[in-house]
Amino acid sequence: MQAHFSGxxxxxxxxxxxxxxxxxxxxxxxxxxxKSNPSxxxxxxxxxxxxxxxxxxxxxxxxxxxxxxxxxxATKCDFDFLTSGDRKLIASMYQYAEAINIDVKYIxxxxxxxxDYRQHDNGQILGDCNEGTxxxxxHKVTYSFTEKxxxxxxxxxxxxxxxxxxxxxxxxxxxxxxxxxxxxxFGSFQFLQHMVEVTAGEEPTVPADxxxxxxxxxxxxxxxxxxxxxxxxxPEPDVVCKNGHCEVTEVGKKNGxxxxxxxxxxxxxxxLKADLVESLFQRIIDxxxxxxxxxxxxx
Numbered sequence: 001m002q003a004h005f006s007g008x009x010x011x012x013x014x015x016x017x018x019x020x021x022x023x024x025x026x027x028x029x030x031x032x033x034x035k036s037n038p039s040x041x042x043x044x045x046x047x048x049x050x051x052x053x054x055x056x057x058x059x060x061x062x063x064x065x066x067x068x069x070x071x072x073x074a075t076k077c078d079f080d081f082l083t084s085g086d087r088k089l090i091a092s093m094y095q096y097a098e099a100i101n102i103d104v105k106y107i108x109x110x111x112x113x114x115x116d117y118r119q120h121d122n123g124q125i126l127g128d129c130n131e132g133t134x135x136x137x138x139h140k141v142t143y144s145f146t147e148k149x150x151x152x153x154x155x156x157x158x159x160x161x162x163x164x165x166x167x168x169x170x171x172x173x174x175x176x177x178x179x180x181x182x183x184x185x186f187g188s189f190q191f192l193q194h195m196v197e198v199t200a201g202e203e204p205t206v207p208a209d210x211x212x213x214x215x216x217x218x219x220x221x222x223x224x225x226x227x228x229x230x231x232x233x234x235p236e237p238d239v240v241c242k243n244g245h246c247e248v249t250e251v252g253k254k255n256g257x258x259x260x261x262x263x264x265x266x267x268x269x270x271x272l273k274a275d276l277v278e279s280l281f282q283r284i285i286d287x288x289x290x291x292x293x294x295x296x297x298x299x
Contacts, residue, residue, distance in 0.1 A: 043091070046098075050091040053104060054079045054111055059087075065121040078115030086114055089166055093195065105214035109187040110195070116184060117171050128179030138234060139227040143182045146224060149189045152206075156193040161200035172196070182223045 051059045060080040067073060082090070093107045120126045133141040145153060153176045156162070162169060172192070175181035191211055194204045238252030239259065248257050 042095075046095040047088070047091040049094045050087060053094070053108060054082075054090070063119075065119045065125075068121065068125050069119075073119065076119070078112050078119055080115070081118035082111065082115050083118065086111075086118070086168075089199075090114075096198065100208045102208055102211045103214040106188060106191045106211050109214075110191060113175055113181075113185050113187045114168070114171055117168075117174055122170055123174040123180060126174075126180060126184070128177075129183055130179035134232060134234075135227060138231040140230070140232065142226045142228070144178050144224045144226065145182055145189075146221060152189045152193055155205060156189070156196060159193075159197065159202075159205075161197045161202045164200040165196040166199035167192075167196050185222070188217075 051057060060077070062083060063073065063076055063080045065073065065081050090107060090111050093110070094104065096102070097104050097107055117123050130142050133143075135141055144150070156172070157176060162172065175185055175187075175192070176189075188211075190206045194206050194208070194211070197204045236249055236251045238255055238257040239246055239248055241247075246259060248259055
């Protein structure tokens, strides 16, 4: 769209009617929503661009998050769980980014958030980090969005664009809920709002100029951590184990808890298939994995 307007002289731009510009923007939003019929070669090109950026050139089969975080699912990239519709939408975003000159890392981070949502069965198996979280001193820990992000989220959720946007409303609800999205999101809420409005055919609240160069957020820019003034004492356990040796506490003795000789001398069973867990850990820290999964430069 920007390329279309940049080919027109300054004088010509001044003579363009608002109606004409609105029609152009509407046509482009239809492309993002899959409502137009762009040429097959053009669609294939931007789909290939998406595959190159997210999958390293070899598209992964679509995986389902309905089985939960099995060892197999946990070793896969977030992108592998993107649905066919997700992938087509993101391919259209690459087309939009090229026309408007947007840094594609904004799209990659959006895709990572959406993929994470799909990987966890559309957020169904993710807990709320604001429910029952305490620090070691017994303070209740609450996480919230930064003032800037919360203002953007409020504006987004109040927008009429949500109803006609091509972006999954369930995902938007999930990622904008503090206990669900505050710690897990990599993407920019300003970019999310921008794309929601563009796919709805509305004038973006945040201009595209804001996304020329990707700016990774620091921890302080992603969330606010608050501790309660009240301290909640932890109940003493019946049994404590250290370095493979378990003992009954005084509380446990009062409760009549006893350990047999085998348990008191050995570490409790911890069957997490250590070889697979180690393989998962090595995969996460592998630079090649980070590159393929789009992690490099996003944190």
